[in-house]
Amino acid sequence: MASEKQNLNKLRRPKFGTGPSSRFDLHASVSEWLMSSDPMEQTGDPETGTSTLPRVARPSLYKVILLNDDFTPMEFVVAVLKKFFGKTDGESQRIMLQVHQDGAAVAGIYTFEVAETKVYLVNEYSRRHKFPLKCIMEKESAETDGQ
Numbered sequence: 650m651a652s653e654k655q656n657l658n659k660l661r662r663p664k665f666g667t668g669p670s671s672r673f674d675l676h677a678s679v680s681e682w683l684m685s686s687d688p689m690e691q692t693g694d695p696e697t698g699t700s701t702l703p704r705v706a707r708p709s710l711y712k713v714i715l716l717n718d719d720f721t722p723m724e725f726v727v728a729v730l731k732k733f734f735g736k737t738d739g740e741s742q743r744i745m746l747q748v749h750q751d752g753a754a755v756a757g758i759y760t761f762e763v764a765e766t767k768v769y770l771v772n773e774y775s776r777r778h779k780f781p782l783k784c785i786m787e788k789e790s791a792e793t794d795g796q
């Protein structure tokens with residue numbers, strides 16, 4: 650009868666791998682390496698409670714701003730706010746009117762790549778519909794936004 654250890658080995662080793670260079674061993678080394686630099690692992694001094702966890706910077710944020718013009722229909726701007734910025738009908742009406750009255754308004758705040766994509770999609774969508782609606786992005790400034 651097989652010993653307990655032999656039974657355990659049978660369980661751990663998949664059928665396709667036998668020798669030391671098996672896929673199973675490669676898997677084990679890769680997971681070991683991955684976990685060796687786990688940033689979630691508690692380091693530092695447990696006595697003093699001093700943490701040496703790596704500090705992770707918060708990404709910069711960018712305002713996506715819609716600009717006013719004299720030709721784009723109000724309904725088109727409302728539709729853009731709903732389609733590309735996920736705004737409700739009421740919120741879209743409010744933002745559109747703010748752009749109409751003040752010349753510009755923030756449609757949303759995103760990380761760089763998301764903001765860049767929204768700007769591209771909105772400008773392309775407006776161009777294809779032959780409206781001059783323009784969308785720009787601006788880095789959120791620490792001084793002026795009270796952060």
Ligand code: TYC
Binds near residue numbers: 719722726
């Ligand atoms: N000013 C436009 C009009 O009177 C409406 C408009 C609103 C256009 C917002 C652009 O981003 C805009 N038809």
